[in-house]
Amino acid sequence: MGLVGVAAGILVASAVLSDMSISATALAETTVVFWLVHIGVQFLALRVLVRQPSVALAGLLAVASTIVSLIIVVLLVSGLTIHGASTYLFATLIIWVTTAAADMIGQRMIRDRRMDRRQERRGG
Numbered sequence: 001m002g003l004v005g006v007a008a009g010i011l012v013a014s015a016v017l018s019d020m021s022i023s024a025t026a027l028a029e030t031t032v033v034f035w036l037v038h039i040g041v042q043f044l045a046l047r048v049l050v051r052q053p054s055v056a057l058a059g060l061l062a063v064a065s066t067i068v069s070l071i072i073v074v075l076l077v078s079g080l081t082i083h084g085a086s087t088y089l090f091a092t093l094i095i096w097v098t099t100a101a102a103d104m105i106g107q108r109m110i111r112d113r114r115m116d117r118r119q120e121r122r123g124g
Contacts, residue, residue, distance in 0.1 A: 002099065010095060020081065021081050026077055041069050042062070045064070
């Protein structure tokens with residue numbers, strides 16, 4: 001999960017959801033704290049609670065760790081507010097989708113760069 005995807009997800013969610021708001025100064029702090037908490041929660045879920053997750057279980061854990069991370073970040077960061085369970089749910093889905101999209105775009109960019117380098121080395 002990249003920082004750009006997290007930041008984009010938080011911005012989109014706060015723009016779309018009326019019961020979610022974030023101040024401009026809290027965006028950077030929220031992004032970094034969310035990213036760090038999410039890594040910790042995912043590590044705990046994947047390494048400690050589940051030994052060999054299936055693809056479906058890994059996806060479910062990613063969504064669950066996103067909502068847990070969001071709840072923790074709201075408690076830790078001033079300037080980010082979310083009201084209502086449905087807002088938490090929709091914010092989670094928005095953040096999860098944007099981070100997944102950012103990860104896929106990032107992986108494609110890396111793959112394309114590697115292919116370009118290989119072609120340059122071959123003289124092509």
